[in-house]
Amino acid sequence: MSRFAQAFARGPALVCFITAGDPTPDATPALLDALVEGGADVIELGMPFTDPMADGPAIQAANLRSLGAGTRTADILKIAADFRARHPEVPLVLMGYANPMVRRGADWFAKAAAKAGVDGVICVDIPPEEDDSLGPDLRAAGVDLIRLATPTTDAARLPAVLEGSGGFLYYVSVAGITGKQQAATASIADAMARLKASTDLPIAVGFGVRTPEQAREIARVADGVVVGSALVDIIAEHGANAAGPLRELTSALSQAVHHSRKEPA
């Protein structure tokens, strides 16, 4: 059983995102540990990019803080490998944009990610139509390519999105950028029903989820909930000392997600 399968088999999972190297590469390991201690089931580690065009202001700023601190691809892979050594069971996802991933060749990146113990990769700007640029190398290296489905992904397109995808399906609940408005729970429930009919992959829902209350609502209908900008905001405020407040928010989120189906709606 893969780490993803194990994590999602326990019930609704909390997926926590922070940007590697924010505020510095040295600070990231302790912040990741705080997420795990707070109860995160899956870690999504952002690879900073100069041009994060799918991200809202919070994660854009995190990308720039990280690059400003001198974060290099080698640092990110080391953060990942060290995380794997400290947390053998927690699934780890690298999330980012195509150019830093393909710069040295997709095969290089896929092998380096596998060697660092990365379970899956989310690449924002490689849709199924351009799968050749990254997908085959990831699959050959045994790393899951986690695809995104959105409110604009229609029935005709969905099979192409699912083809070759693994780990879990990331449902982007709003047409927009990270950290902005949240979708109505009813529309998320509809989307889950539609997606579930086409795939056995667990489905995690993200974009705009900030509070335990929102996370609880979504966890009632989805297999997982992704929280990013709210965590990144804490790092923006507390910098390298963010571990405490990160652990606190993650803990509140994870309790809400893990107990979501035990309480009356």
Next chain:
Amino acid sequence: MTERTPNSFRTMPDDRGHFGQFGGRYVAETLMPLILDLEKEYRAAKADPAFQAEFDDLLEHYVGRPSPLYFAPRLTEELGGAQVWFKRDELNHTGAHKINNCIGQILLAMRRGKTRIIAETGAGQHGVATATVCARFGLPCTIFMGATDVARQAPNVFRMKLLGATVVPVTAGAATLKDAMNEALRDWVANVHDTFYIIGTAAGPHPYPELVRDFQSVIGKEARAQMLSRTGRLPDLLVAAIGGGSNAIGLFHPFLDDKDVKMLGVEAAGHGLDKEHAASLAGGFPGVLHGNKTYLLQDEDGQITEGHSISAGLDYPGIGPEHAWLKEIGRVDYTSVTDTEALDAFQLLCRTEWIIPALEPSHAIAAVKKVAPTMPREAIILANLCGRGDKDIFSVAEHLGVEL
């Protein structure tokens, strides 16, 4: 094995939007269905004589086409070699070639039932052209412009506002063209239901590089016919400046299968290729940005580096994917000229022909200045004068140390 050459250089992109290894559709999933729809709609429009007729009519009566083909006698004499001819796209309404593409795209937007237009702009020429067509057709328009460019291109910002556009200064990154494009993409992804993105150059996700090229190809089609009718022959060399490359591909494309016509694209070498510059082909590597695979200025980790040029319109770290392909297969030669060489060429054209060129085509003129003396007097060079220099007189004065 025998070496194979394509029967035509004019059949790209392929059905996946690729020019060889370049181009493609590298966009977020939210945009993907939209891009596929746009391609379908563009195919239908291309096959629709009514669409073409409306485009042609607007180009003739609103833009002022065909633009003249002009033999530059005094410049030719001064350079002492090949005859220098100019395609006068700086005489278009709004002062540059950008309007050709905006007319085509706004007709497409209306055909698709979109009611709101967004665009990015660097120097402001594409922003002004977009705001112009929006005013002409009564559609609300939002222009994203780097805050740095807003400050250094104040007259164009005022023009856009006069035309009723909302200008949004973008403060992210270096606050220039690429950051404006990021912000336009962010707006688009959040407003896909009603918004059409008018991309200003022959780059971005398929089908943009193809449709921008097709709309701009009016430049080369006219020039080819005009040259044949005036001289009874084709030019020996075409020259055009390249930022994203829309004026160059517009001139080159109709000539690509004329095997005796050589072509030269001119990138901005800024302070020099060993310093800060915007020459993606000369100093970059293939990569993925803004929806397409092409040559990009970037570091060894794939982080995008800032372009620099005296010309805000060339100051972009990428280039249209068709140029990347034409370079790779060797059909077009590419060179670069520095800020200083462009400034000299700007003054040369003012002095010899009393034409004030924009700083963008000043790069093409600088290349002409180098190559014309090496060619025989019967040879013909055709350069694209893609924009007029009125917008640049303030920055040129500053560079020349003149107080206005």
